[in-house]
Amino acid sequence: MRYAIKIAYFGNNFFGSQFQPNFRTVAGEILKALKKLGINSKLAFASRTDAGVHALGQVIAFNSDWKVTPNMLNSELPDDITAWAFCEVPENFNPRKAKSRVYSYVFYDEGYDLSKIKNALELLEGTWDFSNFTKGYRGGKRTIYSAELRKEENFLILEIEGNAFTWNMVRCIATALKNVGKEKELDWFEKMLKPEVHRERVQPSPPYGLLLKDVKYEKIDFEIEEYAKRLLQRRIKNRLIESGTLYKLLSLELESSNSRE
């Protein structure tokens, strides 16, 4: 039998999702956990994520002679990876063949012109060759179904859904949007979407703002395991409290250092 499992992970302490000998990776930890459960299967991922990138709805698939639930996996996984939903899938299921991926990218608002950024986001929807937004120039055509920006306090949140994404694509889009919000014209952004006439590399924005929020499929109906979901939420909340505390403390420190003349 073959299983697809939804997993979440905190990216900080991983050298990315893909297996690398001698480095701590998401795949490496999951393969170890599977081995402890007596399962020796190849492991497939829906989307590769780089070091530092977080995931809520990453999807993995593997073969097993018995039913594997998120709770079982979690009992063998470290506490920065949490499985929370599962589905038995056809033998030939390839998690890369998804209908769409949803990413969020969070970044600090340095006083950008948000209406200009929103115009760029409208341009983005549709099918483009994203070679200029791709590490290694191996780009290719991808379709963006929706791209939206909202502001929360001093932070901007980009939500983007597309059929697929090239390597570093969301982080390069984030950089291009920041450029548009600062000094670049909309024309420039439009040219960037046409690598056949304009070749230019933008550097990816930092990985720690990126969340792989969901991967959607045509026909797969994931079953959420309530206990695993609550475990995940507790883990997210603990880290949220810790990072929020540090954020507040540093805000206080900055303010206080400003007031000393």
Add this chain to the structure above:
Amino acid sequence: MRYAIKIAYFGNNFFGSQFQPNFRTVAGEILKALKKLGINSKLAFASRTDAGVHALGQVIAFNSDWKVTPNMLNSELPDDITAWAFCEVPENFNPRKAKSRVYSYVFYDEGYDLSKIKNALELLEGTWDFSNFTKGYRGGKRTIYSAELRKEENFLILEIEGNAFTWNMVRCIATALKNVGKEKELDWFEKMLKPEVHRERVQPSPPYGLLLKDVKYEKIDFEIEEYAKRLLQRRIKNRLIESGTLYKLLSLELESSNSRE
């Protein structure tokens, strides 16, 4: 000559302020920097801080045959310690003999009864034996000049100023205040301040919420070095953006995991 220098540090990657062989400590890093500057002096701290505790206005003192400025120190220090103000002081200056210390403690609001906490804070002002709020039962009398609480979003910020603080005192006070905000009566808090009639240990709240904000002296007039201050502010802001981004991303993740049923 003897110098007093105000330093800030991010506590995460230190095993506390005090020198320990084979561990990365604030004192260890400063002694290394002084050695590189050709200074072989004992190093005194105004206040000891535990692993994970942050400082904005810690004060150190050492002897040197030549004038040592924050900029000079910063050129040899790692980027998680920043000197930002200095003063030549009398030969017998002991930084522990301060007029007062100011601490901030940041913690998550789990729905506490804030008016009850504020009543406890009023009680706190004055001179008490803080043995029940001290690691190792070595307490003693300390005077609290002011203790205030404010709320910012989901976080509470305690600001407390006193002549001196016993080991773990602020973090134990934070725990006791949380208890009062949840289920303990004000009577209990009052009893805790009287170790001669009531002995009870409270566990310290986590170190990462604690900031040593300032140490004040009667007659020392610190000179702020503008360049060093801006360096510090840039460093704080970089970390603030990183922790704030993670906080926002995790908030988003929690919210999104909630909406999946």
